[in-house]
Amino acid sequence: MPELPEVEVVRRGLSRWVAGRTVAFAEVLHPRAIRRHVPGAAEFAGRLAGRTLVSAERRGKYLWLPLAESLNGSEGPAGGIPADAREAPPAGEEHGAAEALLAHLGMSGQLLVVEPGSTLEKHLRVRLGFDDGGPELRFVDQRTFGHLLVSRLLPLERPVPEPIAHIAADPLEEAFDDEAFAARLGVRQTEVKRALLDQSLISGVGNIYADEALWRARLHGGTPTRALSRRKIDELLAAVREVMAEALGQGGTSFDSLYVNVNGESGYFDRSLNVYGREGEPCGRCGAPVLREAFMNRSSYSCPRCQPRSAT
DNA sequence: ACCCCCGCCTGGCGGC
């Protein structure tokens, strides 16, 4: 279940293995995977053919690859070498990219870099081949919550694809404004866990890292945001960043083989989770059994002693 | 405008 750290691991893989390469063909094997690309599968494939994937960008859980007209002018050498030596230029400008290939992995999406001849994955949805004859990029997604599309890149200070203009900066971006976030929490009529999951306030935080950050900050998710002091909000943001940085250091969280990084290796941060999925197990801080509560047709996990409902 | 919550989709698995 990819959240921000896992998506960042994938971005790095794309940056290393795919950036700078030119698409020879795109093949859509399941129309649902491109359902948000309104003009449809044929248009999607046509839009990508011949374009160079300039770089790999991320905001929250979204990934995008700015598109340029072919950089090399013509086809590269056959059996080409992966673009691992060069970090491609940043989004847009240098090559005038005004469009991007946008991806959201949903809960089971994978972007795999594999040899062209290799066996097609059972849940393969979209396939991109390159003009250098090197490894393909494959979008594999069992539960089809993820999707790909090509869209316009908005000419902002940091260009972002049009469909995600409403997604807030994530807490690992320099552009994330702690003070503005705190101010918005101060006037919201909602609970802190709902706020953490609201991608228009802060992006990239999913159910797992919300629970882990709340545990670290000793906050119950049901606490009204207006009850939080500025200091407590700072603690919470620090906790979010901490848990994400640790996960990133370990290559992302993985509970099963559904999540793998761009080369097919699983992360293992799940061994480090303190409360998520640990109902009944002792809290690592105080020993009280971890509590599981229903939340939005799923679950929240917390320590009943370290995270009392009234804490501010 | 703000906030809440349903529905989307699939496969693994628990229970009968």
Added chain:
DNA sequence: TGCCGCCAGGCGGGGG
């Protein structure tokens, strides 16, 4: 053993 139904997840959009 087989089948049914529940559960997981992010997020768009509709309803209140």
